[in-house]
Amino acid sequence: MKVLQVAAEGSPFLKTGGLADVIGALPKALKESGVDVRVIMPRYKNIPETYRNRMEYLGNIEVPLAWRRVYCGLFKLVYDGVVFYFIDNEYYFGARDGAYGYYDDGERFAYFNRAVLQALPELEFQPDIIHSHDWHAAMIAVLMQKHYLHDLFYTSIRTVYTIHNLQFQGIYPYGVFNELLGLTHDYFQYDRVEHEGCVNFMKGGINYSDIVTTVSRTYADEIRTPHFGEGLDGALRWAGGRLRGIVNGIDDQLYDPRSDAKLFQMYSEEDAIQGKAANKKELQRLVGLDVNESVPLIGMVGRLTDQKGLDLVAHVLHEVMEADDVQLVVLGTGDDRYEQMFRDYAARYPGKLAVQTKFDDGLARQIYAASDLFLMPSRFEPCGLSQLLALRYGSIPIVRETGGLNDTVQAYNEFTGEGNGFSFTNYNAHDMLYTIRRAIAFYTRSDDWQRLVRTAMSGDYSWTESARQYREIYEELIERRIQQLEAQAADAEAAAADNRLIADNDVVEQSIARSDLSEDSQRARPTAGLSPQVL
Structure with a gap:
């Protein structure tokens, strides 16, 4: 089985969000399950030189883009056993910082989608499945149907499209559709790629891909509704059984408290209580909290935005600081009002609240290891990785029951001992x-808390199960393709049999006709020599 993953970013080459983590980890898990998986992404300026210098130049092609034919360089690098291909174009990717946020992103990623399809024969890799991620690669299935299915190289390829964040859809004016994608007007329809008078890349991916996935089962249900659907709920409802939900995983080798050198003290499931207490004291010293290993420490790591539930936190933070024996440590950047809110509270409650308005992977890991509880009250959450990392390090999540949070965190039941966190x-x-107060109450119950931490740390949050589910989808599509080919062959054979039968009938009918003519002729011959009197 051959699978090509198409994405705009991937770890460790370039990362702006969770998509890069997925592209860095999922292919490895698929490869371990026996899939010949490869990745293709843009060759950005900000890819570290250590990787750029190791890339192998494969050649170049021309990519049709409207009336132009645009240069495309092809590079290759093997990383952690996975082949990565890179689309090189100095104007679109090589001379710009970062990945997104440019006025011509529509043109840049229209080019990227077309370049991927144009490059495949040159890469000497004919995938069974093209698996595209988010809006940046969403037009692959549309362009393949319009421009490439006449070529036998592409006719057997099936497509999977994964939505990581429905908020970002790739919506651009009609000119992008007509001028750059080379699509005829019949594609610019509400049930195809048109959305409120513009071309919507993500809508195209949803409507034209063989199977659509998103990053949790609950989120797959939520986005079929107007409240969560971001204007695409109709298309997602129409997708029906083509829409599936598969929870993301984490790299459990990269994030392992037993071997994580960035922690103050490494620990395992067996000595987690003691190990986390040691990490807590060191973190308290580092960020300026009162050093007290018995006080419950709540951690927050991530973007400081409304989507992450920061408006809820703003409503009750004063109450928590005044009334509860608890500490809070916050790491992240986001809206100015939330950054300033935490700075104000840190000044007002020194020793109880600490904030670092930056992103620091080492400090994030230290917070996961040191905190007793991890607060993540998201308004919506397609999957979420922070709660999985918190569980991996034995920090018990407090989450709202939405999206991937609902699928990965089960509320603790003190009567059965089941559950790995707290939810509302x-x-x-x-x-x-x-x-929050219910969680703090259980923190003071030693038996319950040790059970919770053991349950959290013993869970499987790796990509193994997710990769198995993706492989099942790939196998389903390949089996469906085989069945279609068999059905086509059967139809062709039936048509041939019908043609043979028709031909045989024609022969019989012609033979009968000749026989009838012969008999008529035989009856006619004697009468020719008889006299009129006899007749």
């Missing part, structure tokens, strides 16, 4: 506050 349903600040 309604998007309500005081529901969240009640849940």
Whole structure:
């Protein structure tokens, strides 16, 4: 089985968000399961020189883009056993910082989609499946149907499209559609790629891909509704059984408290309580909290935005700081008002709240290891990785029951001992506050808490199960393709048999006709020599 993953970013080459983590980890897990998986992405300026210098130049092609034919260089690098291909164009990718945020992103990624398809024969890799990720690669299935299915190289390829964040859809004016994608007007319809008078890359991926996935089962259900669907709920409902949900995983070798050198002290499931206490004291010293290993420490790591539930936190933070014996450590950047809010509270409650408005992977790991609880009250969350990392390091999540948070965190049941965290349903600040206080209450119960930490750390949060589910989807599409080919062959054979039968009938009918003519002729001959009197 051959699979090509298409994405705009991938770790360790370039990362702006969780998509890069997926592209860095999922192919490795698929390869371990026996899939010949490869990745293709742009060759950005900001890819570290250590990787750029190791890339092998494969050649170049021309990519049709409207009336132009545009240069495309092809590079290759093997990383962790996975082949990565890179689309090189100095104007679109090689001379710009970062990945997105340019006025011509529509043109840049229209080019990228077309270049991927144009490059495949030159790469000497004919995939069974092209698996595209997010809006940047969403037009692969559309362009393949329009421009490439006449070529036998492409006719057997099937497509999978994964939505990581429905908020970013790749919506651009009609000119991008007509001028750059080379699509005829019949594609610019509401049930195809048109959305409110513009071309919508993501909508094209949803409507034209053989199977559409998103990054959790709950989120797959949520986005079929107007509240979560971001204007595409109709297309997602129409997708029906083609829409599936598969939870992301994490790289459990990269994130392992037993071997993570960035921690103050490494620990395992067996000595987690002691190990986390040691990490807590060191983190408290580092960020300026009162050093007290018995006080529950809540961690928050991530973007400081409304989507992450920071408006709920703002409503009750004063109450928590005043009334509860608890500490809070926050790491992240985002909206100015939330960054300033935490700075103000850190100044007002020194020793109880500390904030670092930056991103620091080492400090993030130290917070996961040191914190007792991890707060993630998201308004919506397609999957979420922070709660998985918190569980891996034995920090018990407090989450709202939405998207991937609902699929990965099960509320603790003190009567059965089941569950790995705490959760609340309604998007309500005081529901969240009640849940925080419930979690703090269980923190003081040693037996319950040790059970919770053991359960959290013993869970399987790796990509193994996710990769198995993706492989099942690939196998389903390949089997469907085989069945289609067999059905086509059967239809062709039936048509040939019908043609033979028709031909045989024609022969019989012609033979009968000749026989009838012969008999008529035989009857006619004697009468020719008889006299009129006899007749």
